[in-house]
Structure formats: C-alpha cells, structure tokens
Amino acid sequence: LGAVERAEEIALGRLGPGETAELGGLLAGGPLDPGAAAALYAETEGNPLFVVESLRAGTAGTGAGGLSPRLHSLIAARLRSLSPGARSLAGVAAAVGRTLTAELLRAATGRSETDLAAALDELWRRGVLREHGPGEYDFTHGRIRDVAYEDLAPGTRRRHHLALAEALQRVHRADPEPASGRVAWHYDRAGRVADALAWYRRAAAQARRRGADAEAVRLLERALALLPEGADATAPRLELELLSSLAIPLAVAEGFGSDRLEVVQRRAIAASRAAGVEPSPELHRSLAMTSLCRSDFGRARALAGRLRDAATRARDEDLQVEGEYLLGVAAFWAGAPAAARHHLRRAIAGHRPERRCAHLSRFGHDPAAVCLSRLGNALFLLGRPGDARRARAEALAVADAGGHPYSRGAAYAFGAMLAVDLGEHRDLPRYVRALDDSNAHGSATELGAEALRGLVAVLEGDAGEGMERVRAALEASGSVDAMPGLRAVLTRLLLAACEATGDAEGGLAAADAALALATPVWEAEARRLRAEFLAATGATPREVAGELARAASVARR
Numbered sequence: 001l002g003a004v005e006r007a008e009e010i011a012l013g014r015l016g017p018g019e020t021a022e023l024g025g026l027l028a029g030g031p032l033d034p035g036a037a038a039a040l041y042a043e044t045e046g047n048p049l050f051v052v053e054s055l056r057a058g059t060a061g062t063g064a065g066g067l068s069p070r071l072h073s074l075i076a077a078r079l080r081s082l083s084p085g086a087r088s089l090a091g092v093a094a095a096v097g098r099t100l101t102a103e104l105l106r107a108a109t110g111r112s113e114t115d116l117a118a119a120l121d122e123l124w125r126r127g128v129l130r131e132h133g134p135g136e137y138d139f140t141h142g143r144i145r146d147v148a149y150e151d152l153a154p155g156t157r158r159r160h161h162l163a164l165a166e167a168l169q170r171v172h173r174a175d176p177e178p179a180s181g182r183v184a185w186h187y188d189r190a191g192r193v194a195d196a197l198a199w200y201r202r203a204a205a206q207a208r209r210r211g212a213d214a215e216a217v218r219l220l221e222r223a224l225a226l227l228p229e230g231a232d233a234t235a236p237r238l239e240l241e242l243l244s245s246l247a248i249p250l251a252v253a254e255g256f257g258s259d260r261l262e263v264v265q266r267r268a269i270a271a272s273r274a275a276g277v278e279p280s281p282e283l284h285r286s287l288a289m290t291s292l293c294r295s296d297f298g299r300a301r302a303l304a305g306r307l308r309d310a311a312t313r314a315r316d317e318d319l320q321v322e323g324e325y326l327l328g329v330a331a332f333w334a335g336a337p338a339a340a341r342h343h344l345r346r347a348i349a350g351h352r353p354e355r356r357c358a359h360l361s362r363f364g365h366d367p368a369a370v371c372l373s374r375l376g377n378a379l380f381l382l383g384r385p386g387d388a389r390r391a392r393a394e395a396l397a398v399a400d401a402g403g404h405p406y407s408r409g410a411a412y413a414f415g416a417m418l419a420v421d422l423g424e425h426r427d428l429p430r431y432v433r434a435l436d437d438s439n440a441h442g443s444a445t446e447l448g449a450e451a452l453r454g455l456v457a458v459l460e461g462d463a464g465e466g467m468e469r470v471r472a473a474l475e476a477s478g479s480v481d482a483m484p485g486l487r488a489v490l491t492r493l494l495l496a497a498c499e500a501t502g503d504a505e506g507g508l509a510a511a512d513a514a515l516a517l518a519t520p521v522w523e524a525e526a527r528r529l530r531a532e533f534l535a536a537t538g539a540t541p542r543e544v545a546g547e548l549a550r551a552a553s554v555a556r557r
Contacts, residue, residue, distance in 0.1 A: 014046035023048060027055045047141055049074070067143060075147040079128070085115065086122040093129065093139070094148035095160035095189075102135040107167035108160070161190035165199075177206045181219060188226065197223050197238070204245060205361045211405030211439065213249035213364070220246040236275035243268035244279075247286035248364040252406055255444045255482020256289045265290065281307055281319050285363060288326050292484035295518035297334040304330055318359050321350045321367050332374060333485045335520035337381035344375040356402065366407035369399035373411040376418050381521070383555075385422060392418050396434075409438040409445050416452050417489060420496050421525070429456050444482035447473045451493045455500075463501045470497050488519040495522075495529050504536035520554075527551035 001007035015023060021037035032040065044050040050071065057068030067075075079087060092109055093100050106116050120137065123129040128144055129137045139145040152160070165186035172179040184199035200223035207216040224242050227235055243264055250261050265287060272279045279287075288303035308323025310316075328343035351359070351367045359367055372395035379388040392415045399411035416431035418424075432452045454469030474490040481487055491514045498507035511530035514522060531547035 015048060015051070016046060017041045020044065020046050020051055023051050024055060027052060045141055047143075050141065050143055067146065071143065072147055072150075075144055076151060078126070079144075079148055079151070082126060082128070083119075083122060086119045086126075086128075089116070089119040090123060090128055090148045091152050091156065092160050092164070093123075093137070094145050094152070095157060095164060095186075098138045098142060098145055099132075100137055102137070104164070104167055104171055107170050108163045158190045161186040162192065165190060165192070165195070177202065180206055181215075184219070184223075188222070193226050197226055200226075201242070201245065204249070208249055208364060209357060209360050209404075213252040213406070216249035217246065217253055220249070236271050237277065240268055240271040240275055240277070240280065240283075243271060244282040244286075247283060251286060251289065252364055253443075255486075256286070256293045256484070257478070257480035257482045261286070261290070281310065281316075281322070282362065285322060285326065288330070289484060292330060292333055293481040293486075295333075297330055300330040301327060317350060317352065318355055318362060321347050321359070322363050324350065325367055325371055328371065328378075329374060329484060332378055333488070333519050333521060335523065337378040340378040341375060341382065344371045344378065347371045348375070360404060360407075364406065365410065366399065366402045366404050369395050369402060369404075369407045369411045372398060373414040377414055377421075380418055380421050388418060388422075405439040406445075409435055412438055413445070413448050413452075417492070420455070420493065425459050425500075428452075428459065432456050444486050447477055447482070447486065448489055451490050455493050455497050458497045458500050467497055467501065467503075467506075470494050485519050485521065488514070488517055488521055491517065492522045492525070495526060499529055499532070502536070504533040507533040508537065524551050524554040527554060 002009075017037070020041045021032050024037060024040050025031045040051065040054065044054055053068050053071040053074075057071070079090060082090065089105065089109065089111075092105060096104065096108075102116060102120060105111075105120075106113070109116070111119070120129065124131060124137075127140050128148075130140045131137055139148075149157070165183050168179045168183050168186065169176055176183070180199050181203035184196050184203050187196035187199055200219050204216040204219040204223070207213070207219060220242055224239065224246070227239055227242075247261060247264055247268070250258065250264060254260060265283065268283050269279060272283075284303050284307050288300045288307070291297075291300040291303065304323050304326035307319060307326065311319035311323055324343045324347035328340045328347060331337070331339035331343060347367055348371050351371075353368070356366055356368070359365075372391050376388045376391035376395060379385075379391055395411045396415055399408040402408070412431055412435040416428060416435060419428045419431055432449070435449050435452065451470045451473040454466045454471075454473065457463075457466030457469065459466075470490070470493055474487070474494055477487050477490055491510060494510045495507065495514060498504075498510050507529060511526045511533060514526040515530075527547055528551040531544045531551065534547060535544045
C-alpha cells in the first residue's frame with residue numbers, strides 16, 4: 001500500500017499524565033485518585049500497553065515495579081524477534097542502564113563502526129532504543145530495559161559489567177573521576193570486589209569535592225557492605241579507612257549529633273583496635289566535633305590538640321590547619337573569643353590555597369572560607385566590628401570563588417549571624433538569599449537557614465509567620481546539636497525576633513533559655529536584652545541595672 005501511495009503511517013506519541021489517568025480510570029471503572037494517577041504515569045511513562053497490563057496485573061500505582069507474566073512475555077517476544085547482533089547489543093545496553101552512548105558501546109563490545117551502526121539502527125527502528133542526540137540513546141521504556149537485563153544469563157551479565165567498567169576507563173582516560181561511580185558500580189555487579197572498593201572510594205572522594213555529601217555517604221556505605229565478601233587479613237584496616245572517610249560526609253548530611261554517625265564512630269574505634277592502629281585523624285576530627293555538639297569543650301580541645309601535635313610530628317600541613325581550626329571553634333563556642341581568634345588566625349596562615357582540594361577531600365570543607373567567617377564572629381565579640389566586617393568580606397569572596405556548597409553555606413550563615421549582631425537589618429536578607437543559593441545541604445544548615453528566613457520575615461513586617469518559623473526551627477533542633485552551637489544560634493535568632501517585635505514576655509523566656517545553654521557565646525547579649533525585656537514588663541530599676549551590670553561584666557571577661 002505504501003508503494004502505491006495508498007497508506008499513511010501515523011506515529012503515535014505517548015500519553016500525557018492526564019490521558020494516562022483517563023485511560024486508567026476507564027479500565028478501573030472509576031476515576032483514579034491523584035496519587036495513584038501520578039504513580040501510574042511514573043511507572044508506565046504513558047505507554048498505553050503498559051498502562052493496560054499494569055492495571056490487569058493489579059500493580060498499577062502500587063510502586064511494586066514488577067512485571068506481569070503477560071507483559072514480560074510480550075516484551076521478551078519483541079526482543080527475540082531482533083537479529084542476533086541487535087539482540088546481543090540490547091543486552092549490553094541493558095547492563096549500561098537507560099542512558100548510553102555509541103562510543104561506550106563500541107569500547108565495551110569491540111564492534112566495528114559498521115556493525116555497531118547497523119545494530120543501533122535496528123534497535124531504533126524497532127522502538128527498543130530512542131535517540132537523544134548524536135550518538136546518545138536510551139531505552140524507550142524502562143520495562144524493556146528490565147526484561148533485556150533479566151533475560152541475560154548470570155555469567156553474561158558479569159561479563160558485560162566487567163567489559164563496561166574497563167570501557168568507561170578507556171573512554172574517560174583523560175579524566176576518569178566523573179565516571180568513577182559508574183566504574184565502581186559495574187565492578188560491583190561483575191563481582192570484582194577489590195576493584196569495586198577502590199573505585200567506590202575514588203567516587204566518594206570526588207563527590208565530597210563537589211559537595212555531594214549524601215552521594216558520598218551512599219557510595220561509602222555500599223563499599224562497606226562489600227567488605228565481608230572480600231574479607232582478608234587487611235579487612236580491619238580497610239574498614240577503618242572507609243569508616244573514617246564516611247564520618248565527614250555523614251556529619252555534613254545529618255549533623256554531628258546523628259545516631260548513625262555515633263554508630264560509625266563506635267565501629268571505627270573497634271576496627272582500629274582490631275587492626276592494632278591508632279584511630280585516623282579524620283575520626284579524631286569527627287569525635288572532636290561531636291564533643292562540641294555535646295558542649296564537652298574539654299574533650300574537644302584534647303582531641304584537637306592531639307591532632308595538632310600529631311600533625312607537627314608528621315609534618316602534615318593539612319592536619320596542622322585542621323587542628324588549629326578545631327581549637328579555634330572549640331574556644332569560640334566555649335565563650336573564649338580571644339583564644340578563638342589566635343587559633344583561627346594560625347589556621348588561616350598555615351593553609352596554602354593549592355592544598356584546598358586535598359583539604360576538601362579529607363576534611364570536607366575549605367578552611368580559608370570557614371576560618372575567615374568564624375574569625376569575623378570572634379572579632380565582633382572582642383569589640384572590633386570593623387575588623388569583623390573585613391574578615392567576613394574576605395570569607396565570602398573566598399567562598400564564592402571556591403564554590404564548595406558546604407563551605408559557602410557556612411560562610412554565608414555566619415556572615416548572616418554577624419549581620420544580626422551588628423544590627424545590619426537592611427543587609428540581612430542579602431546574606432540569607434545567598435545562603436539559600438549556596439546549595440548547602442544538611443539538617444543543621446536547613447534549620448539555621450529557616451530560622452534566618454523567619455527573622456527576615458519578622459524584620460519585613462510579617463511578625464506572625466516569622467516568629468512561627470524561628471520557633472519551629474528551634475523546636476526541631478532537638479536536645480543534641482546537629483552542629484556545634486546550633487541551639488545557641490537558633491536561640492540568638494529568637495532573641496533578635498523578640499526584640500524586633502517587642503515581645504517582652506517571649507524575650508524573657510528566650511533569654512533565660514539562652515543563659516541555660518552550656519554554650520555561652522552570646523551570654524552578654526542575652527543579659528543585655530533580658531534587661532530591656534525586664535524594663536518593658538515593669539521590673540524595678542534595680543533589677544534592670546543588675547542585669548545590665550552582669551552583661552557588662554561578661555563582655556569585659
């Protein structure tokens with residue numbers, strides 16, 4: 001019919017979300033609820049055959065993800081009808097995943113350009129693959145990829161994954177790091193445990209340099225799960241290295257008060273004993289930060305001092321910088337800004353910009369940006385607002401240039417806190433917007449950002465919503481700080497919100513809460529504001545004067 005121009009082929013596109021829901025409702029005998037309709041579309045991607053078969057099998061919208069026997073047989077029959085060359089290539093492509101390139105397939109299969117093009121064209125014509133761009137393909141539907149992969153024999157699967165791991169290294173020979181996670185996964189699926197472990201560690205380090213801490217946690221946890229399969233005499237040392245590496249991104253993602261982090265720390269200490277070695281510097285650093293979260297300043301200083309001394313003996317410049325940083329933040333949260341200034345300046349002076357990437361990989365932050373920002377807060381407490389502003393400006397410039405999400409978020413968070421202390425209400429929204437744009441992730445970062453947003457709302461006239469956001473963030477912080485000084489920061493912001501709204505009763509309660517904390521950073525400010533709130537609630541001049549005298553005494557000390 002086509003030859004005599006008596007037929008017209010009409011290519012039908014996939015159904016949209018609304019059309020998928022309509023078809024599902026017709027087949028189900030009634031409208032689907034929005035959640036089920038969205039799940040049905042996500043599972044079937046608007047393919048009418050898959051919609052029908054999912055509903056028949058009773059799996060539509062359940063998230064079960066399984067294939068009905070009928071649907072499996074239909075797809076398998078479609079794949080069996082391919083030529084041997086195209087069917088074989090579909091198996092390799094299924095091992096890659098849904099997104100693949102002709103270059104990777106050629107490197108993994110060793111096929112000639114002509115043979116590869118013929119097989120790809122057949123898979124494209126038969127609707128198995130679709131083209132995304134020159135040389136880029138993916139499966140037309142995840143179900144097709146699933147069947148192609150499931151029908152591979154176990155030995156063939158492992159062979160494909162091994163070939164793909166080696167092909168990825170050849171394709172990305174100039175810079176293999178961006179592909180390191182995929183290389184690790186293919187070695188993992190190929191059963192090459194030692195190679196998978198090495199590449200998972202590389203992938204985690206690369207993720208941490210990008211600030212993708214949750215991804216680094218996932219990669220390192222998978223590496224740890226592989227250890228029993230490849231256990232030998234070196235297993236305790238390798239386990240210790242993996243656990244020490246895991247502690248930093250886990251703390252960024254969940255906070256140093258995380259229960260999971262505590263489990264990792266205990267397991268790492270046990271592994272160090274089993275290996276007969278001292279805990280790693282990274283583990284000591286994690287333990288020091290956890291001690292600060294629990295306001296155990298003595299233990300934090302002891303651990304930080306041990307790190308610094310070990311760095312001096314080993315001539316480890318990065319560890320020396322980190323030891324001084326830890327001593328600085330321990331002094332800051334203990335209410336000793338002069339000591340904090342001393343150690344933070346030593347950390348800044350000891351850091352070399354060319355060591356930034358190495359420091360990021362090892363300790364999870366840019367020491368120049370973070371130390372300069374904390375130095376600004378310490379200088380303010382020492383009565384040097386001009387120097388504090390200059391340190392903040394330098395910290396933000398370094399953080400913006402470096403672009404590391406966690407470090408940039410920390411610099412803008414403490415820059416915003418300095419704006420609160422300085423009364424820079426007009427500039428505060430700018431710092432908060434930059435903090436939101438930093439892409440810094442983690443429970444503690446989000447709580448601090450939410451409280452700052454609440455204070456901005458208060459200052460801009462929306463007292464009700466703003467106060468609610470600040471109080472909600474403080475309530476969500478729990479009884480143990482996720483990061484050092486978190487509750488002190490949130491309580492300081494609540495005090496500022498109460499001052500801005502004239503809420504004397506709430507301010508008195510917030511001031512009492514601030515003074516009850518074991519973190520005395522803002523004690524002088526809490527007492528000064530408490531005196532103002534006392535005066536507003538009708539306290540005697542003697543009570544007000546006594547509170548002001550105590551505030552002055554704390555400030556001098």
